[in-house]
Amino acid sequence: MSERGISSAVIRRLPRYYRYLGELLENNVVRISSKELSIRMKVTASQIRQDLNNFGGFGQQGYGYNVEYLFEEIGKILGLNTIQNMIIIGAGNLGQALANYDFDRIGFKVIGIFDANPRLEGLAVHGIEIKMVDELEEFIKTHEIHVATLTVPKKNARTIASQLEEWGIRAIWNFAPTDLHVSDDVCVKNVHLDESLMTLSYNFRNRGKEKYSYHSYMDD
Amino acid sequence: MSERGISSAVIRRLPRYYRYLGELLENNVVRISSKELSIRMKVTASQIRQDLNNFGGFGQQGYGYNVEYLFEEIGKILGLNTIQNMIIIGAGNLGQALANYDFDRIGFKVIGIFDANPRLEGLAVHGIEIKMVDELEEFIKTHEIHVATLTVPKKNARTIASQLEEWGIRAIWNFAPTDLHVSDDVCVKNVHLDESLMTLSYNFRNRGKEKYSYHSYMDD
Numbered sequence: 001m002s003e004r005g006i007s008s009a010v011i012r013r014l015p016r017y018y019r020y021l022g023e024l025l026e027n028n029v030v031r032i033s034s035k036e037l038s039i040r041m042k043v044t045a046s047q048i049r050q051d052l053n054n055f056g057g058f059g060q061q062g063y064g065y066n067v068e069y070l071f072e073e074i075g076k077i078l079g080l081n082t083i084q085n086m087i088i089i090g091a092g093n094l095g096q097a098l099a100n101y102d103f104d105r106i107g108f109k110v111i112g113i114f115d116a117n118p119r120l121e122g123l124a125v126h127g128i129e130i131k132m133v134d135e136l137e138e139f140i141k142t143h144e145i146h147v148a149t150l151t152v153p154k155k156n157a158r159t160i161a162s163q164l165e166e167w168g169i170r171a172i173w174n175f176a177p178t179d180l181h182v183s184d185d186v187c188v189k190n191v192h193l194d195e196s197l198m199t200l201s202y203n204f205r206n207r208g209k210e211k212y213s214y215h216s217y218m219d220d
Numbered sequence: 221m222s223e224r225g226i227s228s229a230v231i232r233r234l235p236r237y238y239r240y241l242g243e244l245l246e247n248n249v250v251r252i253s254s255k256e257l258s259i260r261m262k263v264t265a266s267q268i269r270q271d272l273n274n275f276g277g278f279g280q281q282g283y284g285y286n287v288e289y290l291f292e293e294i295g296k297i298l299g300l301n302t303i304q305n306m307i308i309i310g311a312g313n314l315g316q317a318l319a320n321y322d323f324d325r326i327g328f329k330v331i332g333i334f335d336a337n338p339r340l341e342g343l344a345v346h347g348i349e350i351k352m353v354d355e356l357e358e359f360i361k362t363h364e365i366h367v368a369t370l371t372v373p374k375k376n377a378r379t380i381a382s383q384l385e386e387w388g389i390r391a392i393w394n395f396a397p398t399d400l401h402v403s404d405d406v407c408v409k410n411v412h413l414d415e416s417l418m419t420l421s422y423n424f425r426n427r428g429k430e431k432y433s434y435h436s437y438m439d440d
Contacts, residue, residue: 014419042399092317173417173420189416189419191416196411199409200391203407204299
């Protein structure tokens with residue numbers, strides 16, 4: 001199966017396929033046509049066929065897709081069939097919320113939570129004691145860490161991101177409202193909450209004036 | 221100034237312009253050329269000029285952009301120059317984190333937090349007492365609410381969204397990991413955290429194999 005040259009737009013749609021297939025599985029649906037799936041997902045059947053063809057297809061002409069097989073294959077493509085270790089840096093409200101979010105469902109296990117505030121030291125979040133940031137380097141060097149989640153204030157984010165890169169981190173999930181300056185060796189996924197809210201604000205205030213759909217997905 | 225027919229891609233880039241211009245203002249930068257701005261933002265100068273031309277320009281040939289003016293004009297376009305009232309439905313970890321996030325900075329004021337769990341009733345988050353969901357209809361009908369933020373479990377999200385629409389809400393910021401079924405009268409902005417993490421997981425696992433940039437913005 002060739003995975004070279006897949007557009008980022010396709011990659012960003014995969015989690016949504018995964019979610020819909022998971023819901024079908026929960027409802028004991030065994031098989032689904034691209035047409036049925038397209039109606040549920042509100043995308044064209046032809047897009048679904050094209051997207052899934054990037055990964056070798058999975059469908060049989062006239063029989064539709066085997067839901068469980070497709071769900072599992074997309075899960076493998078996304079790397080959800082393995083346990084991936086995550087650390088969270090910044091144990092404020094958002095960091096604690098993410099620690100409690102139950103990403104275990106999709107294979108992510110929080111193994112460390114760090115903060116600079118000594119009053120938080122040793123407090124447990126989701127069963128994990130908050131450590132101080134000065135323990136971060138040692139922790140990273142002695143654990144296999146797949147993703148570092150950054151929920152620190154904007155003013156500290158770039159410095160910490162550079163240190164994370166230096167210490168070997170190669171994937172950062174960034175919630176700080178700033179762009180990080182790391183090399184291309186590091187994958188960064190930004191979740192800029194205030195920008196998301198601003199976009200909603202614009203759409204709400206201009207509804208009726210605009211041509212595009214208001215149902216925008218975070219990654220569209 | 222015509223705002224008709226602006227592509228959603230442009231709209232989604234505006235908050236990022238707003239953020240960069242805000243940083244320039246903090247650093248007392250008075251004027252910036254599209255070229256300088258393009259280097260900072262890592263987009264082409266021509267895209268910047270095209271994007272801002274959608275709203276009438278703001279730039280003077282050879283003089284660059286007046287940072288403060290551009291910041292304020294984009295803020296107005298995004299509706300950030302007025303106070304917008306927000307309610308949060310779902311006072312779990314994520315709902316509480318959002319209540320504490322300080323969206324006041326961009327004009328959003330949380331005026332109500334609701335949950336179904338009676339043990340949370342009356343607890344204060346960010347100075348606001350948590351109310352029970354059976355008070356929601358009355359509250360919505362007696363307050364001007366611009367945005368309802370949904371941080372409820374997936375299984376309740378669609379039902380609540382339909383009720384919110386019925387009661388007059390026209391903008392939903394949805395954190396429940398499901399697509400809402402509301403009419404086109406309602407603007408929905410989804411923040412699907414697990415899908416964001418899955419995309420990062422894919423990029424991390426396939427780094428070096430892919431052609432696209434790993435620095436993906438939430439709304440690219």
